[in-house]
Amino acid sequence: MSNDFYTSSILPYSGIIIKICRAYTDTQEDFEDYYQEVCLQIWRSHSNFKEQSKWSTWVYRISLNVCLTLLKKKRNKENHFALDSLPDEAIEDSRSFVDESLNQLYQAIKQLSEIDRAVIMLYLEEKSYQEIAEIIGTNPNNIGVRIKRIKERLKKLLDGKVN
């Protein structure tokens, strides 16, 4: 991957890649691995980009696919090896943002299902329902209802933490 490609085609979208990778990882090490894998996959598949959608949509889609695949692989690996080697409680996210509200929002988002995480992040990134549906590969008619439900869940989770 050339520096030019990284600087011109990935770096301007690194924000969303970071946001997505953060939502699917618990440690800085995993986050960096996921981020690098996403960059690699974008680079590897950029020749397949047919300009039928925006480049940013392509980046979102690859980021989500890579994160979901890596997450699945990680879970399979954990299940494959001895279960008793896993910690008893869920792994706490060792990282934090300066903004405490954002930390709480991320913790709440991470309690959602994998697909709901993707939907709400795309919504928060102000993607249209049509674009969200295109990226997720679902019907745009259901997106609005789904977002409403996710927001209610998030509100409950955040209220539980804040209050």
Added chain:
Amino acid sequence: MEKSIETIWKEGFLKNDALIAPKLNNLYNQKSIDIVDKFKRMYKINRIAIIAFAFIILPLSFLVKIPYMGIGMFFIFSLITFIANKFSEKLYKLDKTESSYQYLISFDNWVKEMAATNTKLSRFLYPYVFIVMVSGFWFGSIGGDIPGNKLVNFILLKFPNTYLILGFPLILIIIALIIMSLLAYFGGHIGKWDLNLGYGRIIKRLKVLLADMDELRN
């Protein structure tokens, strides 16, 4: 909750620290270690399977009265395991502290050396296995009779003019030599095919990874 989630999201990411992209260094570190570790596991399982087979076939061959085959097989599979163990020692000596590129290059060289040895060995292995199997059955025992002698007697009865060399019909010797020559000629290809069957996917991944890294370095 005072702020909406939309506001938290927008304001939170305005802070400087929130969106710092990690550096793309050591991009392939984990991948390199993973691919070699996976190969090591597969190679170990393979070696165990070969030696287990050697130890199973030896007593079994005595049990079914074809001991020559069992001894011959035991010998060749033990030799294969011995050679594989020597290669394994070299594999474990690859230096993980090198850069991931160097580590993968060393591993790639190891794979090439192992594949070349495997190809050379296969040219002898398959004819050897053939002759050992034929000898096993020829000098074995079926109901107290030696199958080879029975076959020679049968041929001599049907074709009394059959030419014998050291008690073996010439025609059978020629057929065996043709088969062995073919196995020796194609042995290298069979060996490569066999290697690909077991390790093809991982070797392909190695090639892709090295090509990526080469491009990254240039």
